[in-house]
Amino acid sequence: MAAELEEKTDRYETLLAEALEEATVAPPAGTPMAEAATECREMAASYLEDGRHFRSADDPVNALAAFSYGHAWLDAGARIGLFDVPTEGHLFTV
Template identity: 75%
Template sequence: MADIVEKTERYEDLLAEALAAAETAVPADTPLGEAARECEEMARSYLEDGRHFREDEDLVNALAAFSYGHAWLDAGARIGLFDVPEDGHLFTV
């Protein structure tokens, strides 16, 4: 059980840090700007969902939510919707 506790906390921190670090790289008034907003909104929603699951001691769903949220941001960064740090552990670009 300790492994999932540590991993859930680590993935929550990763998603929160990634959200803080990602900056929209495309014009806001374009379809790509809309896509960037949607990716960020999904990531934030999954962060909130994960925190809710964690509070309910549902660590499996919390970890899944944090992972999905990060995947939305990471995918957006890979296709150029976000400027993100290229060094470090936050993104796979």
């Protein structure tokens, strides 16, 4: 079970890191929607940092949760049009 948790945590960390690289703010700069997109990206990046902190503290359960929450911020933002994201592949569910 520990190996399974480690593999899943690795996968979700990679997923979030790659999704952060691919998601770009869609609304025009200076608009409230662009501000919302920026805040969602910041939340996702913070969860990536948190997950890495938990992982370094040998807490894979909270690391996995943080990586999952971070990706959820990006995926939800992509679904409502805050981000331009790839429509093919495994990074987003749009």
